[in-house]
Amino acid sequence: MSVNQQAHTGPPYGQPQPGYQGYQQPAYGGQPLPAVPQSQYGAYNGPMPGYQQPVPPQGYFPSLGFPSKGSPVSLNSDTSLAPNFIGSLRAPPTSGAPPPASGASLPSGHLAYSQFGHGDVQNGIPASAAPMQRPPASQPFLPGSAPTPVSQTSTFQQYGHPPASVQQLSNHMAGMTIGSTTASAPPPAGLGYGPPTSVPPVSGSFSATGSGLYTPYTASQGPPPTSVSQGLPLAQPPFPGQPISTQRLPTQVPGFAPPPSSTGIGLSSYPPTTGAPRPPTMPGPPLPGQTLAGPPASQPNHVSSPPPPPSTMAGPHPGPPMSGLHGPPPPTHPPQPGYQMQQNGSFGQVRGPQPNYGGAYPGTPNYGSQPGPPPPPKRLDPDSIPSPIQVIEDDRSNRGSEPFVTGVRGQVPPLVTTNFLVKDQGNASPRYIRCTSYNIPCTSDMAKQSQVPLAAVIKPLATLPPEETLPYLVDHGESGPVRCNRCKAYMCPFMQFIEGGRRFQCCFCSCVTEVPPHYFQHLDHTGKRVDFYDRPELSLGSYEFLATVDYCKNNKFPTPPAFIFMIDVSYNAMKSGLVRLICEELKSLLDYLPREGNMEESAIRVGFVTYNKVLHFYNVKSSLAQPQMMVVSDVADMFVPLLDGFLVNVNESRTVIASLLDQIPEMFADTRETETVFAPVIQAGLEALKAAECAGKLFIFHTSLPIAEAPGKLKNRDDKKLINTDKEKTLFQPQTSFYNNLAKDCVAQGCCVDLFLFPNQYLDVATLGVVTYQTGGSIYKYAYFQLETDQDRFLNDLRRDVQKEVGFDAVMRVRTSTGIRATDFFGAFYMSNTTDVEMAGLDCDKTITVEFKHDDKLSEDSGALLQCALLYTSCAGQRRLRIHNLSLNCCTQLADLYRNCETDTLINYLAKYAYRGVLSSPVKTVRDALINQCAQILACYRKNCASPSSAGQLILPECMKLLPVYLNCVLKSDVLQPGPEVTTDDRAYIRQLVTSMDVAETNVFFYPRLLPLTKADVDSDSLPAAIRNSEERLSKGDIYLLENGLNIFVWVGVNVQQGLIQNLFGVSSFSQISNALSTLPVLENPFSKKVRSIIDMLQVQRSRYMKLIIVKQEDKLEMLFKHFLVEDKSLSGGASYVDFLCHMHKEIRQLLS
């Protein structure tokens, strides 16, 4: 969203934010302009200006730092700095001395990189680690001249920088550590870092080296600093030398394996874990030399970790992922601490772990003694912390190969990012239902204690891959489906047949019901009905019943639904060419209306309305020679002016419709009407459906805030000043309750509203979307719509929206075993009571998240069952019931709960919960609540499930080790933390969008997928391995693709080979690439083909056509792109992953103490 707008607006982009510039400058300048960077940082850490200066560079390119580190050539580093980090970074490493030649170096660099990237965690981590350090490196450059000492100084600065990101951590950590770990030697350093004061000391040392700024600090800090400073400098040199080389090498090799395991990680695991991860990190390997020189300073943190890696490596590998963590640590000397940490994947606090490490580690000692202790506290190595990429890769490789068979109760399915086949053997496919936990606490006390929300994300009409069979349609004849007498649950595999099959006992409420005679069947010796395998409702998790007339509105079988296209023909819409486009498209699109599998033509009828200040209905009856237009100006009291001829069969009225669609753009070509109405448009559609006595869907194409005199007229109430105030919530609330009432009427009639918006300014999505939202419709928004650039995206969306499978007039009910109850629902729907979810329309992409609460005890033996029954009208007008059943385990041990959680689902729930919260509470409250809940979840784990360890360690459950990173993404999302360029409409739009997303969508939405295109294997179908969303993972010699379900960015580094540019964009140089492109040119070369096929592949996967944005490095659009590098600190104040992790740790520790 923001993407779109930004792209259009231009200005925002054009002018990088001051902060931004500042950022870069510092980077360049290195020392030069501390002030600027500081300010930015200031926002961040605030604390130390001195630090910040150095920081900027860091933030940018840790990797650079590395290269720069390459003591060999300070020049290199410089050069690298000047260009893009990536480029430079890479260059240095690869080229080593040669770096200067970017071109040459690039390739190699890329390779290296790619490896890293592939290296996953390992590489990635190193990279990240490097970044942190790099800043220092960069600094080093500046000071460059000075050898080690300089480097040290630089390192300090680096510290400072890292502080930005790391600082928080360090601060927190420090705080923590201080509290807890004070004793340990490392702490001191940590202390120094954490608090501003402490920092000074460090700087002090630095200052000593050169910077005046620091000096003051030094003085004050004097004592501590010394130790620190010493440690640092020392550490650096030593580090680089030994650790780095060792680490890297090992890491690379084993790297992969370990990282996954390390997931658990954490700071705590640092020494060990970090070690493990880092080793994997490319940086290490690639830039041994560099590391040696530069890294030292920054590395200290890393370094500390790196060393362990080698050792860890060994350890981790052997162990499984989970154990991996543990594994590594155990090997490490500090058995216990390491262990725990590893097990849990806990993040040790830097210090805490370090100390341990230091002691335990063999290799560490060096580190520990010198760099290890001090640095660790300060920084958290990004590579050491759980990597989503790694987790995804692991799951993919571990579980992607064999089908997921649903026969077993409480089985955790593979991740949404994994391709797997599902075999339905009694439980619904995870494509239909996913739960936050597949093992539910037996009691509400446990549930409360853990704070893990119990929720299911249900996508009742999900599309299945062609290899999987659709739910069977079961017809129980006139009497309708067999149901429990008491709770009305539908027959399902969990019903117990007793008394020889004459009765069955309900698995939900235990009530015993007679089996109707026509349904009777004998039981076999195991108590199973003989016809078990013949009846889908007895053997499968998902199936459909044919509904009888009792299930129909007014006891009448429904008529086939209708689609009504309602097109804004005001000046804006005409001028942009939108109307013509829509009309042209509809001509062909109408042949692809959804139809029941075996039918020759769609049963859906269509109707057309155009409108500006008044509405125009069209009579397109087949018998007419030309269409008739009927204008209704009485918008205050909307009605449908015609009955016959409004909704028609496409084939019968083909010529009339075609002539109408030809006429519409002509008729309004000269319009000067700029005002529009909106509510009357929906009313009109609603009335039309009412008159036709059918359900249906309205496709409304709308361009502006409806300010014409009519019901539902809106005011421009956009006010960014409200952000971060208690009134912010009003921005998400509709202006008037009018639309709520309208929505209610729509739902009652089964009138689903899909909204395509083409705003050039604020049009109050929060209000306009109310009806769409409550009727189960979709909103599509194309800000600053331009035919050339947005046409494809809009048309693809429209096509998909029109063609996709959809049910109407739906009611969904979730029944559960006694003991839990569905209490809360999230999604696009309307509820008139507390149990029934009503949707005027429900398509294959719509998802409902249901939260459960205990109202009694569950038993471990019987587990917990869910039955989701969806009553709907198919697109051919058939009334059906779709049933999904899912059985879950129940536990009395919290550990079981934590072992069977699914973080992606959890995030889906939390995001929806939070996004609903902003309607009623200040955003800050919502954010705090989120953080708090997660902290409680993790703290509970730590307290009850993890083996005892130092409080300084952050220990995460394996299943939830990504919770912090994902949660941070949610917290940073535009809704909860808007950047200055994010419009109110965008926020409202995203809010509504997310609310009906499924798990896969939220996953990629919050943690975008970043693919290095230059690493793609041109000859295979596979996607290149994703890398983590951090700027420091980018190489300026590469091209990357980032997608989040709404946008695709193609990021081109400044140093990308000309050949690649030529191949991909058809232009000869970087500067000629136009970022106005909305598609990639079709070029006949393997690379172009590959990239385009990747994009096509991604487009197919998503429910919306993503907007393609070409971002050139250092271009104004890059700001936008960086917004999606979610592991980094965001411009709007969102914490970086590392910082947030530290913050979480602090929170957890507070909870524990």
Next chain:
Amino acid sequence: MATYLEFIQQNEERDGVRFSWNVWPSSRLEATRMVVPLACLLTPLKERLDLPPVQYEPVLCSRPTCKAVLNPLCQVDYRAKLWACNFCFQRNQFPPAYAGISEVNQPAELMPQFSTIEYIVQRGPQTPLIFLYVVDTCLEEEDLQALKESLQMSLSLLPADALVGLITFGRMVQVHELSCEGISKSYVFRGTKDLTAKQIQDMLGLSRPAVPIQQGRPLQTPEQPVISSRFLQPVHKIDMNLTDLLGELQRDPWPVTQGKRPLRSTGVALSIAVGLLEGTFPNTGARIMLFTGGPPTQGPGMVVGDELKTPIRSWHDIEKDNARFMKKATKHYETLANRTAANGHCIDIYACALDQTGLLEMKCCANLTGGQMVMGDSFNTSLFKQTFQRVFNKGFNGEFRMAFGASLDVKTSRELKIAGAIGPCISLNAKGPCVSENELGIGGTSQWKICSLDPSTTLAIYFEVVNQHNAPIPQGGRGAVQFVTQYQHSSTQKRIRVTTIARNWADAQSQLQHIEAAFDQEAAAVLMARLGVYRAESEEGPDVLRWLDRQLIRLCQKFGQYNKDDPNSFRLSESFSLYPQFMFHLRRSPFLQVFNNSPDESSYYRHHFARQDLTQSLIMIQPILYAYSFHGPPEPVLLDSSSILPDRILLMDTFFQIVIYLGETIAQWQKAGYQDMPEYENFKHLLQAPLDDAQEILQTRFPMPRYIHTEHGGSQARFLLSKVNPSQTHNNLYAWGQVS
């Protein structure tokens, strides 16, 4: 007497005026004793072949309160070039153009034979005639088809430059835009919602856009016609379009469930039609032609609910105050009618249905605006088709027999004052010295507006003699009345017709026989009937009858000669002889009797009675009965049951119906087929004779009468039997039979 009859006839032919008294009683007291008020029937646009209009402006009296037009009765001083107004005696200078005036060189308006003269004046822009069709689509398929054909046919009858518009209605109201190519476009309104004129104009986009000056271009002038022409287009431009549009017109598609009436939004449709014209062409000649096939059943102006089980109001319901929608509906239509009249437009109502269609409520639309009202059983009858066709008939000079936006200004000499008028007009509220305080009909004004009129439109104008008894009028003095009618001719010219008449005063005591001899009993009967009917609209039927009876008694008292207690001695002079008979039939007429008539029928009859000329009115009061037999040539016979004989064919013309009635024997002969036998050709001729005569009547009558061919004992014979004086009833018939 013969002289008076001739005089009267001559006057009527020349001036279109018939006075009840052609010699006027000279004092107020005497006048009231005459019982029949001094009044006249004025046919403002009476067709005159010998009246070439003059092409200049009339010369007006310069006194602001008078402004009478120069006429033959004025005294002229040819040397001084002065003329004296014969109403206010103001001396006026002739305008410069009259410089050459002399005794031998008189302008036309001074010649005695031009007591009625017509001026053509050039004032303001000429706008074409406007015809706005308002068509009900809740019709049976056949009816709608017939109506569509009639409408399509009418396009060819309209003047080529006339503007036409089309509004259709049923459950909704659609205003069709006529200028669209490739797609037919219409504005649709809910039929249940009353909209103000402003709302309607806004919704039709007729109101001026708020930002017209934005472009800085002076678009104003062209804009006006552009806007209005969306709905009203010249026939020659869009007759193809409109023909197609009418051809594609569908029955109202909304389902009508069993036991329901279709929802018909006549009230809103009319309201929109009025609003449309009001916003586009105020004060221009325009006809709103409403074609409806049933009662309004929803929205403002609804007359009956849509439940078939509740029948539409009858006189019985109305008397019992049981007609729930009537008052509201009437009010709605009255408001509309007044607005329409104020804009100078008129509303025609063509109601064709077997049941009532709400004419009672809607009558004012036609009555106040001078519109036509036609009632038939179906649009698929020749009655409707020919009537409708006849609307566009042309006069002898090839001009449409319709005029618009007329205002009638009446001026009187001092001894007279104007009491009021009865006819298809509304008051313009022009107070003046010659306006009486006593109102008869629409009074309190000396000017009336007649939004639409044709050559037969006739108003009754009532006067009051105000001369006091003790202030005798000089012998030989004459009272004068001037009628000035300004109107828009069908050729869109503005014209002024001026009629100035004078009558002698006579002292009722000394010269009663003069006055008596100058009594025009036909005119008097019609004038009294109009008063009666006018009263009947607002009063209880019996009261009106009693009043009428009393008037007759008083008249007979005054002018009859009789010996006390000897009924047989009663004599009336010849000039009064027919009057009681007229009154007798008037009492029995549907204008005063509602029994056996629906409220709609009553309204319909009264409507026509209040606008037809004297001859037609008399036919309505006392139908004409002709007898055809072998005994002699066709002869008029008494409207009496004794005229019904077996060997006669009777032709009755009641204006609304033409009944041909075969006597018993004749009917048997016809059944036996004698007319087909060559030897009985005379019988064939006899049968044919009334048919031919009827055809002749049908040719000229508007609206087309109901044509009934029946015979003795036929069910339709009731039309005849109900009209004749029942001198022979079953009682005396039976007695007669016994005697024989």
